[in-house]
Amino acid sequence: MAMWKFPLMGLLLLLTIIGSPTTAEGPGESANEPVCPVMPKEEDTLNRAFFPKDFLFGTATASYQVEGGVYETNRGRSMWDVYCMKYPNGKRERGVSKDGIRFYHDLIDELNNNGIAPSVTIFHWDIPQILEDEYGGFLSEKIVKDFRDYAEYLFDEFGGKVKNWITINEPWVYAHAGYDVGKKAPGRCSSYVDKEVECLGGSSGNEAYNVTHNLLNAHAEAVEAFRNCEKCKGGKIGIAHCPLWFESYIKDNEVEDEAAKRALEFMLGWHMDPTTTGDYPETMKKIVGKRLPEFTPEQSEKLKGSFDFVGLNYYVSKFPKNLTSDKRDENKPRWLQDSGIEWTEKNEADYAIGSRPDNAMKDMSIYSRGLKSILKHIKDRYGNPEIMIMENGYGDMPHADIDGNVHVTNGTDDPNRKFYLQRHLFSLYEAVCVEKVNVKGYFVWSLLDNFEWQAGYKVRFGLYFVDYKNNLTRHLKKSGEFYRDFLSKGVLDPAKVKNDIPATKTEL
Structure with a gap:
């Protein structure tokens, strides 16, 4: 019986602020444009020093995925059977968990005291089960008031200690996977969607749009509360979007x-x-029609400009192939069919988009160019807003023994993740320093191996290997060593950073 799992109910993003004494070589072309010191000669010479001096780097985690202790204190169940830390009975008036509040105060204080600036996500999918039972959670517009009430409580408690906030993590995943295809909690979809998925009721092609509508209105209310919060002055807030990049199926x-x-x-x-703009894209309004809810004038006004930065989670890219008429059934609506495409990993010439190593999780292709492309798209489409990359990472399944155990040696040997990060950091560099996209930070998903939703513990994303069979001991992976070195080489003497000197040869 519980309410929102307080800040770490979503990601707790550990933003390691790494200041570099490198100096810029003149102003950018506009106030929004980043200023980069120099250009690396090759990809493997790239390090922290080549980014703007105020650029943020860090890692990300999510409370449900890493915290544990599910039976401690008076936490309440969420629809992921996780236990929420703050409102044990769903709403503030039903009681607040003092233990939960103290836990997060201690955690945030510890981070701040050690030079790590925390960013907090208010909602990372694990809605309290009591609100699911009471009115259907985000299927009901009743959630909007409760979400604002929850957000206001968090801002009042922690607004003086936390400057960067995300209202909702990956609304597309939550709406689509939870209410259109049923692959994530609460597991709702129509029976015609996938024979391998046993959905718990639902209406594909309808509920996902209603849930998104309530998510967006809840976001707008939380942003209004944030901007009215005195403790929060000087802070920033946004949503963490999670688009794929799409390359044309036929060039x-x-x-x-x-x-x-x-x-x-x-x-x-x-x-x-x-x-x-305060409204959905015209393309969606035309195709989805009456199944797409409409915003009231008041809701539209609250939504316009309801972000200080764009949160972006990027992992992979796809080819979108136009659906042929024989694959459409208007009597069986669903989101992907509405879009009129199917996703493929190979184009009409049978070329794959990116590469996928043998031990990578399903659909985990490495296509770093997609990161630069989606960033450039946001710049061009939405007027070059400030962007924070809240998640970027690589999921693999290390070799296990006959009993399913992964030895530390195998678990820490992750050259593919190192390669993934190296390639994406270079793509990020090109976006920031060449394309002049207004990106302010980058965070790796994830700090350590964790519970990956319906994939359980088989898929690993961490920079640290967690030995689940040996007291959850943690071991730095090769990818973690790479990221550590990438950051540590960012503290440079600007006099030694010249265009003709590779960064790897500069002194720390």
Whole structure:
């Protein structure tokens, strides 16, 4: 019986602020444009010093995925059977968990005292089960008031200690996976969606749009509360979006180029456009029709400009292929069919988008160019807003023995993750320093191996290997060593950083 799992109910993003004494070589072309010291000669010479001096780097975790202690104190169940730390009975008036509040005060204080600036996500999918039972959670507009009440409580408690806030993590995943295909909690979809998924009721092609509508209105209310919060002055707030990048299925083909644009409208624009224009993309309104809810004038006004930065989670890219008529059934609506495309990993010429090592999790292709492309798209489409990359990482399944145990040696030997990070950091560098995209921070998912939702503990994303069979001991992986070295080499003497000297040869 519980309410929101307080800040770490979503990601607790540990933003390690690494200051570099490197100096810029003149002003940017506009107030928004980042200023980068120099350009690396090669990809493997890149390190912290080549980014703007105020650029933030860090790692991310999520409370449900790492905290444990599910039976301690008076936590309440969420729909992921996790235990929420703050409102044990769903609402503030039903009581607040003092133990939960103290836990997070202690954690945030410890981070701040050690030079680590925390960013907090208010909602990371684990809604209290008591609110699911009471009125259906985000299926009901009643959630909007309760969400604002929860957010106001958090701002009042922690607004003086936390400057960067995310209202909702990955609304597309929550709405689509939870209410259209049933692969994540609460597991709702229509029976015709997937024979391998046993859904717990639902209406695909309808509920996902209603849930998104309530998510967006809840976000707008929380942002209004944040901007009215005295303790929060000087802080910033946004949503963490999670779009794929879409390369045209057939190069230089007008029809397929349009499919790629439509794919982005349905995946990113669905949640991004309302926070900029106050309404859904015209493409979606035309295709989805009456199944897409409408904002009231008041809701629309609250949504416009309801972010200080764009949160971006990026992992992979796809080819969007136009759906043929034989694959459409208007009597069986669902989100992907509405978009009029199917996702593929190979294009019409049978070329794969990126590479996927043998031990990578399903659909975990490495395509770093997609990061630069989606960042450039946001710059061009939405007026170069401030962007924070809240998640970027690589999931693999290390070799296990016959009993399913992963030895530390295998678990820490992760060259593919190191390669993934190296490639994506270089793509990020190009976006920031060449394309002049207004990115202010980058955070690796994840600090350590954790519970990966329906994938359980088999898939690992951490920079630290967690030995689940030996007292949860933690061991730094090769990828963690790479990221540590990447950051430590960012403390440079600016006199030694010149265009003709590779960064790897500068002195620390």
